[in-house]
Amino acid sequence: MSADQSRLDAMKTFLAEAFAPWVKALNIEPVDVSEAGAVFRIPAGDNLARTGGIVCGQALSAIADTVGVLTLIGINDDGRIMTTVDMTTHFMRPVSTGDIEATVTILSNGRRMATARIDIRQVGSPKVCAGATCAYAYMG
Numbered sequence: 653m654s655a656d657q658s659r660l661d662a663m664k665t666f667l668a669e670a671f672a673p674w675v676k677a678l679n680i681e682p683v684d685v686s687e688a689g690a691v692f693r694i695p696a697g698d699n700l701a702r703t704g705g706i707v708c709g710q711a712l713s714a715i716a717d718t719v720g721v722l723t724l725i726g727i728n729d730d731g732r733i734m735t736t737v738d739m740t741t742h743f744m745r746p747v748s749t750g751d752i753e754a755t756v757t758i759l760s761n762g763r764r765m766a767t768a769r770i771d772i773r774q775v776g777s778p779k780v781c782a783g784a785t786c787a788y789a790y791m792g
């Protein structure tokens with residue numbers, strides 16, 4: 653098994669074991685991971701849409717926070733657990749229902765804190781629809 657496959661498996665296991673049931677129901681799929689970050693696919697169905705078939709901001713924020721945590725779980729080999737301490741999200745253009753992609757870039761990963769940038773796009777489009785910056789504190 654490649655190192656990346658083992659990281660993807662660790663992310664999937666953590667998603668299945670650690671998150672609230674409604675977060676698991678987002679069906680977030682890790683598809684790529686490296687030291688620099690990770691890429692995720694999410695099938696955004698009508699259950700995530702507000703009026704007009706637009707994916708609601710509440711779901712996009714939850715996706716951003718979750719993929720940030722999963723990326724740190726994937727790239728850290730030390731079993732450290734983190735908690736979100738700050739998050740800023742911008743909704744720059746609507747996300748239509750359908751497959752969406754979240755790209756995580758790790759901006760910092762220190763002894764006590766980590767910072768991640770998350771960009772959410774419609775699959776197949778280069779345009780960022782929503783962007784978030786999340787700060788995480790390592791516990792213990």
Ligand SMILES: CC(C)(COP(=O)(O)OP(=O)(O)OC[C@H]1O[C@@H](n2cnc3c(N)ncnc32)[C@H](O)[C@@H]1OP(=O)(O)O)[C@@H](O)C(=O)NCCC(=O)NCCSC(=O)Cc1ccccc1
Pocket residue numbers: 702703706707708709710743744745746747779
């Ligand atoms: C409209 C604005 C807020 C400001 O735009 P500006 O900065 O002045 O710039 P600009 O006008 O250039 O437009 C930029 C891009 O946006 C596109 N576009 C614009 N208008 C429309 C339109 N009517 N329909 C479709 N697309 C539209 C436009 O084509 C362009 O895209 P392009 O470059 O051609 O690819 C924009 O940033 C936006 O839609 N953000 C996403 C907000 C969002 O989805 N929030 C989350 C859901 S809300 C929620 O969950 C809470 C809630 C729940 C229930 C009930 C109530 C609340």
